[in-house]
Amino acid sequence: MAKLSLSTKRFGARYGNTLKAKYAKIESEHRRLHKCPYCAKLKAKLSEENLSTEIIFKNYGSFFEIKNDLDRYKISLGITVDTSITHLFNWLGIRNITIYNLIRCDLKSPQSLASDSPLGFCRFGATQFPALLYEGNNNLVSGIIGFIEYFLGDKKDLSWAKKIFNDKILVSKIKNKYTDLLRSNNLINPMNKICQNDKIN
Numbered sequence: 001m002a003k004l005s006l007s008t009k010r011f012g013a014r015y016g017n018t019l020k021a022k023y024a025k026i027e028s029e030h031r032r033l034h035k036c037p038y039c040a041k042l043k044a045k046l047s048e049e050n051l052s053t054e055i056i057f058k059n060y061g062s063f064f065e066i067k068n069d070l071d072r073y074k075i076s077l078g079i080t081v082d083t084s085i086t087h088l089f090n091w092l093g094i095r096n097i098t099i100y101n102l103i104r105c106d107l108k109s110p111q112s113l114a115s116d117s118p119l120g121f122c123r124f125g126a127t128q129f130p131a132l133l134y135e136g137n138n139n140l141v142s143g144i145i146g147f148i149e150y151f152l153g154d155k156k157d158l159s160w161a162k163k164i165f166n167d168k169i170l171v172s173k174i175k176n177k178y179t180d181l182l183r184s185n186n187l188i189n190p191m192n193k194i195c196q197n198d199k200i201n
Helices: 006-011 017-031 063-072 083-092 110-116 140-151 159-164 179-188 190-200
Strands: 043-048 051-056 077-080 095-101 128-133
Touching (some): 159 190
Parallel strands (some): 077 095
16 A cells, blocks of 8 residues: 555545646646756745845745735745735735736726726735736846845935836827726835835835
């Protein structure tokens, strides 16, 4: 009889030993730390101008696992492209950048802007900051690094906000009658979020 791992004991007598053994093998591979494809280390370093932060490359099977790691490593900032992970960050009160790929969004369509862009997905609170990925935005990486430096207390330069979010891109091709989209564009602007947060504090 195949020895079952702890991860498959939760199934009890269901599904059979062969299937559970295969599942345990896949799940153990899925949960372990993986090597960074760029430097072949389990943990990679991001370094630029005195910035040195550990980055962990890991696959997760559930939000519970992510939350446990966020607590274990005492994560204070997050960067993601997944809005589900963003919602988790927001719920936990962790400041984060969500990268939105505008290639997937039709900037001429109000419906697409409301459903595929940060105008529909980004929260108005001061924890989530949208970063717009589009052709010609060569400052995105330096903007993200500026975000990290700003919130880790190293620098108080706000130029990063304009590098990650151009307030003209999302609403440049729609008419002024779409006031809700124009209002959302103003509310999700990182500069406005920072200034609003400073007024509250």
